[in-house]
Amino acid sequence: MQKIVKINILSPFLLFFASAFSAVAVQACFQRPGFDIPTLITPLNFHTEDRVYAYHADLLQMVLKKTEEEYGPCKLIVIETNKPLNRIHLYIDGGQLFDTVDSTVNPSRDQKLLPIRFPIYRGFMGYRVMIIREGDQARFNGINSLETMRSITIGAGMNWYDRKLVQQQNIPTVTGDDLGALYRMLPVGRFDAILRGVHEVKIDELRVKASGHSLEKNLVLAYPLPVNFYVRKSHHLLAERLRSGLEKGLADGSFQTFFYQHPLIKETLKRAKLEKRKFLYLCNPTLSPDSPLEKPKYWYKAWPDSVVQCSRHTTSDDAI
Structure with a gap:
């Protein structure tokens, strides 16, 4: 120790x-x-x-x-x-x-x-899962694309890359002062979901100890975020x-x-069951050129060629 x-x-x-x-x-x-x-x-x-x-x-x-x-x-x-x-x-x-x-x-x-x-973390930070209100899963069962995600509002920190990313996809956002504030705002209906790196779900429980929320079961909004x-x-x-x-x-x-x-x-x-989730892929054009996107050995799951290419060559708002 x-x-x-x-x-x-x-x-x-x-x-x-x-x-x-x-x-x-x-x-x-x-x-x-x-x-x-x-x-x-x-x-x-x-x-x-x-x-x-x-x-x-x-x-x-x-x-x-x-x-x-x-x-x-x-x-x-x-x-x-x-x-x-x-x-x-x-x-x-x-x-x-x-x-x-x-x-x-x-x-x-x-x-x-x-x-x-x-x-x-082998790409886990870029596997963004949704923290939703407890009892709201039935509503999210019909959300399976970027288009249907535009029917919900995402809560995010002011400097989170997620905020810029979802805004580029015309998904409504609400900004919170910090992580604790976002977890307090979610149960009272200020927004519908918080995007978190899949491994952060457990860390959030240790740091915030909030209630009134649950882990959405079906989607991963995935983009390279080493x-x-x-x-x-x-x-x-x-x-x-x-x-x-x-x-x-x-x-x-x-x-x-x-x-x-x-x-x-x-x-x-065990909790996220990634193999059962649908992955919606996005670009991250802010990545440094020496990030090893093309090398599967570094990642939990190899990035699709389309994600690698758009993250390497895109300087504007793109999704896959």
Whole structure:
């Protein structure tokens, strides 16, 4: 079990921790006061009692172990925090507190931080399922195309890519301040559904603990939305270590084994029943050209050629 430190969003200890643990890069991890070996710090945005679902942290642990012979020992430290993701990115960019975080790919993020081009959830973030009001499934049984989706209203965060995507398809949207607000707005009828990455359904339960909703059973709105590990721009050796460990795991099959055996993925597959759902595919023209869309080995399910082509060559609003 990794060492876990709790930090409250308003705690002054956070700033002390950030400065006191200023680090020197050693062997692609960081030597910090009080530790006898280099360390790597990553955030956890739900409570430690649910630590079993911390997929990204467990994957980092596997990667560090697979690269220990080449890069040396490294202790993973997982910090429980309710800091918003944009603040965590600022800490990483400034070389403070956190060393790496898992985040969805977008052009702005790619400019500020250094991405490791490996889709760690194998495409699950782009498998958007709908959270609907409890008891509303019968209404959604007749929704099986983009055209019929225009009869419902989607709730989304202001900066969610989903919001732009569904608006481009002329699907009505309502904006909420944050995830908790969206889950409160759904049962009272402010909109009809929230789109979430298929694995986020469980994470939302851990973070929000809302009621009055259920998982829609029939559809996936699918588009390429990889989740990569990100590090500070200047931390090239760390990026090389993470990339090396992920690629080694993919090559020897240990990454695939890890994926299917992880509690978060096992519960996701059991609940979502992806094999029984209809996939409606959309483009994501904002993807970096070096995202490995054409290589099925990186993904849970190979992307159709039409999605690969339109995501590579499209700069406007397109759907498949």
